[in-house]
Amino acid sequence: MERVDTVVVGAGVAGLTAARLLQDAGRTVVVLEARDRVGGRVHTDRTDGATDLGASWIHGVDGSPVAAAAAAFGMRTVEFTVGGYQVDGRPIANYGVDGRRLPDEAARAFAADVHAVDAVLPEVIAASAPEASYREATEEALERQGWDADRTQRVREYLEHRAEEQYGAWIEDLAAHGLDDDQIDGDEVVFPDGYGALPERLAQGLDVRLGHVVTGVDWTDGVLVHTGRGVFAGDTAVVTLPVGVLHSGAVDIVPPLPSANADALGRLRMNAFEKVFLRFPERFWDEGVYAIRQQGPEGRWWHSWYDLTAAHGRPTLLTFAAGPAATATRDWADEQVVASVMAQLRRLYGDRAVEPVAVHRTAWQDDPFAHGSYAYMTLGSTTADHDDLATPIGGVLHLAGEATWTDDPATVSAAMLSGHRAAERILGAAVPIERLWAD
Ligand SMILES: Cc1cc2nc3c(=O)[nH]c(=O)nc-3n(C[C@H](O)[C@H](O)[C@H](O)COP(=O)(O)OP(=O)(O)OC[C@H]3O[C@@H](n4cnc5c(N)ncnc54)[C@H](O)[C@@H]3O)c2cc1C
Known part of the structure; x- marks a missing residue:
């Protein structure tokens, strides 16, 4: 059994943030990650350019710690202020x-x-x-x-x-307060070289154990974290498992979560939200626009396309299968999805809408280490459920991650800020978040 001050579960942005700040403060930390890579739901596919399969946007750079970290790490950005489903403001x-x-x-x-x-x-x-x-x-x-x-x-x-x-939820399943904290301050940006550079930089110098699937967390006396590759003991632990993983029962938490955490968790649910990237030999759509949208019943599923050409350097449209469309097309073959999307683009652009030369479609719903893209508030949930989920447990166990942050949940910045909060709670002292990207 290995022993450290703090065991961090999950090498996404929340876990890496907590680990980095704790290590910076002199604590010993190990990060246990199920996948063979860091980043979790921030994941850049680099097989053909840089395609962000998870998060793409900083939803407002003003005051954003993610924007500050990205700037400090020298990550290039491109302005693309349309990620908050704005109706206007940009063409x-x-x-x-x-x-x-x-x-x-x-x-x-x-x-x-x-x-x-x-x-x-x-x-x-x-x-x-x-x-x-x-x-x-x-x-x-x-x-x-x-x-x-x-x-x-x-x-x-x-x-x-x-x-x-x-x-990523049908409007009747989302709580009335479900969009309350969906704030955008300033321009939105995307990363032409990939968002993945952020977790890669955050992970530098940390003891991250990839391929370590956590199966149990016992917080009876300190914390024991069980994996398929041994047990790790810590005085404290930061658990950043996505809500979908917590719900799945794949990780046995002993004793069970107290009601403050469990009740909040019960009102949050993982969504159904997938990306479909279509690369074309040439652009056939309107010049000078950020997005294409269509109204009416034909647009029930495929209503919005985002022009990523400036970010990708090649004619590329991104559309989303979101909510009911993601659930219904979950088992479809890529060809079926492409045919369905292209039928709508041909309604708008006729034969000019040629077949794509490359397609990339995500499958977050089927990912055992996520079970969806991010959490939403079900009926009866209030925004406070996010913070309540992070209520410290027994003075030793801290839950973090995008779903535990009330102000702008479901984002990379929520993940980062929740990791920062967990580190501060463990240290019992305020820590400037800037320490995260300081040399
Ligand atoms: C398709 C998509 C689009 C998105 N778009 C945006 C966007 O444009 N802007 C934005 O700000 N946010 C966006 N998000 C949300 C954003 O990516 C997340 O909020 C954020 O990355 C979550 O970070 P996290 O650290 O909380 O969780 P994660 O990144 O999920 O980290 C948790 C880690 O725990 C690991 N894990 C899971 N189970 C186990 C286990 N049993 N044992 C060990 N490790 C385990 C996972 O592999 C993962 O690495 C998007 C997400 C998706 C999927």
């Missing part, structure tokens, strides 16, 4: 129900309608019943507008798509 080619591009004036009117609903939503959500869904809240906000059926339906679709793209 977007909007297509109407008939498959034709909306004239600018109609697109502006549609965006104004979305803003009108967004203006009343916070008040409606604040007054919503504890078990209310995001659907119920948005329906009330729509009703207050007094619009005709068509006008209402266009915005309703947009709100459904926003719930799906932001949280």
Whole structure:
């Protein structure tokens, strides 16, 4: 049995952040990671350029510790402020129900309608019943507008798509408060050389044991962490397992989580959210736009495409199978998904929409070390559930990870800040987060 001050479970951004800050403060730390790589849900595929299969965006660089770390590590960024499912602010080619591009004036009117609903939503959500869904809240906000059926339906679709793209959940399954902390401050950026450089840099100099699948965490006396390759003992442990892994029962926590943590965990659920990258021999879509969107029933699944050409250097569109589309296409072959997506692009661009030369599709739902992309709030959940999940356990066990951070959960910055908080709690002292990227 090996013994250290702190055992960290998971070498994603949360675990690496905690480990780095603890080691920097003089503690001995080991990081146990099931996969054969670090980064978890930040993962760049480098077989053909740099394709980010997990996180792509910093959702707002102002005040972001991820942006500060990326700058300190010399990671190149490209501005791409459309990752928060914005309706405007950057050029977007909007297509109407008939498959034709909306004239600018109609697109502006549609965006104004979305803003009108967004203006009343916070008040409606604040007054919503504890078990209310995001659907119920948005329906009330729509009703207050007094619009005709068509006008209402266009915005309703947009709100459904926003719930799906932001949280990978069907709008009726997402809590009314589910998007409360979805803040974007400043520009959004992506990484042309891959987000994966961030965890790779964070892992430098740490004792990370890859291929160590944790099967049990016993916090009866200090912490014993069981893996297929031995037991690791620590005075404390930071466990950054995704919500889907905690729910799966693959890791036996003994004694079971106290109710403060367990109740919060019970109200959070892993989502269904997959990326589909399509690389084309040439670009056939509108010039100078960040994204293409289509309205109407044809856009139920495939409604938005993001132009990654500037980031990838080759004509590339990214679309998402999000929520119901991800669940329904989970077992489809790539060819089936591509045919389904291309049918929609051909509605908009006709024969100019040629077949892609390369396709990359993620399968986070089937990943045993994630069980989905990130967590969302089910009905009855409140934003405090995130912080409650991280309530320290027995003075020795600390849960961290994207789902444990209330302000902007489901992001890389949430993961980083939760790891920082766990390290501070263990050290019993404030630690500047800048220590993470200091030499
Ligand atoms: C498709 C997709 C798109 C996303 N887009 C964005 C985005 O644009 N911007 C953004 O900010 N965020 C985005 N996210 C979310 C972001 O990637 C996550 O919030 C963040 O990376 C989570 O970090 P974490 O450390 O909490 O968890 P993880 O990165 O999942 O780390 C947990 C680690 O634990 C390991 N593990 C699991 N089970 C075991 C076990 N039994 N034993 C040992 N180790 C185990 C895992 O392998 C993993 O390495 C996206 C995620 C996905 C999947």
